Amino acid sequence: MNIFRLCGDMSHLAAIIILLLKMWKTRSVAGISGKSQILFATVFTARYLDLFTSFISIYNTCMKVFFIGTVYFTIYLIYMKFKATYDSNHDSFRVEFLIVPVGGLAFLVNHEFAPLEIIWTFSIYLESVAILPQLFMISKTGEAETITSHYLFALGSYRALYLCNWIYRYYAEGFFDLIAVVAGVVQTILYCDFFYLYITKVMKGKKISLPA
């Protein structure tokens, strides 16, 4: 564990808590893409299959349980409890265009052609594009609530901090995982235009509204 990864995990934790607070306080899931949350649930389920078979640390287990629990709770809020406020018309990204190529790539490019390894690789690749339905939804509605912008900023920062973690691990431990790093770079790049909007607008108290 190093400071970059700890900050990354805390940023990820903050993103999930911000999202839950937004939903619970406003009793609304307006502007939130249910499809992205389903993709995140798939990512966590596929990645944490070893939750019961390999124990790494209390911290690792607690975080995995929290991430899996909250993402399914979020899906429950979107598609059941606050279903009336779910904007399915704008949440129209075709996730099959993500899952099929990512699934195929996981079969072709992985560290070892073994079931658990392929599933893990699939979760890494899927996570790098899982935010697309959410960003697509914001581009369709043309705006994002400020709290949603904070959620996305924290979520985008988490993987950016993981990139720092991998740089640190490369120089400190000589460890390097090309698959995780490449997917992490792609994932962070997808947030760049949002980061730009966030820093130039939200930080100055304005709302994010696309092509103004």
Added chain:
Amino acid sequence: ATEQSSKDEL
């Protein structure tokens, strides 16, 4: 050294 892998990451 611990078996180096990304699996110890979240």
